[in-house]
Amino acid sequence: MLKSAGYDILNKVDENYCTRETMTTSTILDHICSNLHDDQFHVTIIESPLSDHKQIFMELKKYKHNTLERISYEAVDYYTLYNTMKTDKFINEDHEYETLALHLKSQIQLHKRTKIKILNLPQKDWINKDITDGICNRNMTWKKLQGNPKDKVLQETFTKERKHVHNLIKNTKKNYYYTSFKDCNSDPKKMWNLINTLANNKIKRDTHPPKLVVNGKSFINGNDICEQFNSFFSSIGSELAGKIPKNNPDTFFNTMTYLYEEPNHKLATFEPCTLEEISKIIKNLDSNCSTDITLGCSRVAPSTSAAAATTNNNKELVQVYL
Numbered sequence: 001m002l003k004s005a006g007y008d009i010l011n012k013v014d015e016n017y018c019t020r021e022t023m024t025t026s027t028i029l030d031h032i033c034s035n036l037h038d039d040q041f042h043v044t045i046i047e048s049p050l051s052d053h054k055q056i057f058m059e060l061k062k063y064k065h066n067t068l069e070r071i072s073y074e075a076v077d078y079y080t081l082y083n084t085m086k087t088d089k090f091i092n093e094d095h096e097y098e099t100l101a102l103h104l105k106s107q108i109q110l111h112k113r114t115k116i117k118i119l120n121l122p123q124k125d126w127i128n129k130d131i132t133d134g135i136c137n138r139n140m141t142w143k144k145l146q147g148n149p150k151d152k153v154l155q156e157t158f159t160k161e162r163k164h165v166h167n168l169i170k171n172t173k174k175n176y177y178y179t180s181f182k183d184c185n186s187d188p189k190k191m192w193n194l195i196n197t198l199a200n201n202k203i204k205r206d207t208h209p210p211k212l213v214v215n216g217k218s219f220i221n222g223n224d225i226c227e228q229f230n231s232f233f234s235s236i237g238s239e240l241a242g243k244i245p246k247n248n249p250d251t252f253f254n255t256m257t258y259l260y261e262e263p264n265h266k267l268a269t270f271e272p273c274t275l276e277e278i279s280k281i282i283k284n285l286d287s288n289c290s291t292d293i294t295l296g297c298s299r300v301a302p303s304t305s306a307a308a309a310t311t312n313n314n315k316e317l318v319q320v321y322l
Contacts, residue, residue: 006035007033007034007035008033008034008035009031009032009033010031010032010033010034010041010043010058011028011030011031011032011043011045011056012043013028017045018054019045019053019054019056020052020053020054021052021054022052029053030053030054030056032056032058036060040060040061040062041058041059041060041061042058042059042060042061043056043057043058043059044056044057044058044059045057068118068119069118069119070116070117070118070119071116071117071119072114072115072116072117073114073115073117074112074113074114074115075112075113075115076108076111076112076113077111077112077113078111080111081107081108081111084107084111085107088107090103092307092308094311095307095308095310095311096308096311097308097309097311097312097315099308100308125176126172126173126176126177127172128172130168130172131165131168131169131172134161134164134165134168135165137161138158138161138162138164138165141154141157141158141161142158145158180194180198181194212224212225212228214228214232272314273310273313273314274310275307275310277310278309278310278313282309
């Protein structure tokens with residue numbers, strides 16, 4: 001049970017190191033346990049003529065202080081990225097969406113920087129002066145009660161103080177998080193800043209599966225696993241549709257018939273969008289919202305992004321109509 005809880009017994013479990021010795025028996029009744037696995041201890045058993053129980057003396061030789069953990073991560077230097085994109089002489093005569101996307105991705109990759117973050121202890125902003133004062137009063141009452149454990153007045157006072165501190169911590173913590181999220185309910189950018197603040201200074205652990213097997217091939221890297229999931233979900237629809245028999249008498253389709261050879265209603269076709277329409281949409285985009293990679297860099301290269309987005313949208317409309 002001790003090992004499962006992360007503790008080790010420091011004194012030797014051996015008959016030569018018993019902690020209670022009589023004329024007929026030698027037993028080990030007392031133990032010293034610690035969860036500091038990387039530190040060294042000095043343990044001594046001291047005999048006393050006053051009792052058959054031996055005293056155990058334990059001394060920590062040298063305590064190894066745990067340094068703050070550091071992690072490295074990649075971040076985009078947006079300042080240099082924007083300056084580079086403003087002076088970039090990128091040419092995309094056909095306004096190909098894929099060409100622009102590849103160019104932007106390559107520029108983002110070039111402007112990534114490796115940074116180191118120190119993981120401090122989690123901060124608890126909801127702890128205020130009332131809570132610290134309540135904890136102090138509770139501890140002082142507990143010390144008085146230890147000196148006079150039979151005093152019923154002190155027992156009642158300590159019970160009230162303990163209950164008061166418990167309810168105060170519970171309500172303060174609940175109100176703090178409720179108010180914090182309520183204040184930024186309509187502001188996505190402020191909401192994500194709050195989430196990042198609350199999740200800050202915590203040790204991040206990898207949550208992706210250790211291995212993914214696809215068609216007999218194993219993938220261990222996290223990026224490769226994500227790509228396999230993206231490939232699966234982007235192709236599963238067409239694969240399932242291809243397995244449906246075309247001449248199946250049990251399959252019923254709801255079709256729309258026309259009285260004329262050419263449909264004459266307005267929903268049959270879509271008018272191509274213009275460059276002015278796309279430019280206006282990009283200009284009115286909310287900076288708090290997540291956008292496509294092309295539209296996301298529209299502030300750096302607005303004309304190039306608008307032209308590529310217009311060409312790509314018109315292609316999509318043609319494919320939908322066909």
